[in-house]
Amino acid sequence: MCTSMETVYSDMDSSSCDYFTHDDEDSCSSMHASSPSSSIGKPASPTSDIQISSVTELGQKKRRRGRARNEATVHVVKKNRRVKANDRERNRMHSLNDALDTLRTVLPAFPDDTKLTKIETLRFAHNYIWALSETIRIADIEQRQSKSRADAPLLLPNLCVVDAPSPGSDACSWSSSSSSSSSPSYCTSSPSSPATQDDYGCFQNDVLQYGYQSFVPTGMSY
DNA sequence: TAGGCCATCTGGTCCT
């Protein structure tokens, strides 16, 4: 859209009208009209085309010319400020995108190398963190239980119990179409409130075995 | 071709 504008504005640090695009041509031309470069720095000679009929008119002309130049300067300053702001905004969005890319690298890789969209990345990261937190929490609970039962084996509940879903199946996904009330595909409620232990075990399997495939259901309805 | 996603521009608002 504005690549030409980018080119046009990228190095704009002077008041030269060569930098203006079409929508600025008016002001630009008016600037030229009010302060023609041919007369700048050149004292008006009595034989010049500009006939000054009176001192007051000369004063008015001088004032007008001065004011016009001021307006043009203000316009250029504003434009310059806008260009700088655009540049900062562009950099800001680039850094935001870089952060999203970094976030994508720490999320489980998608098998077919599909790049997650921004919203998918954020939602999956949310769910992934939640799942990992739950894993730690359950493991901790189990560890305490096994300590109390000295002879009990250390096993994560559900981890090896629930049948692993085939990739792509929604057996364990919490899409909005699921009847489950908890929805890690995008947890609007507190992530610490999985519906059932079966759900959790299933979810845990997803995290550990299938990455985000189950968290980012196709269709992405939330 | 419609819809989704994205990059960019822009003006407003808030903060330092």
Next chain:
DNA sequence: AGGACCAGATGGCCTA
């Protein structure tokens, strides 16, 4: 005053 942040608008690209 200037920068950061935000949301709306716009146009390009891609895909079903």
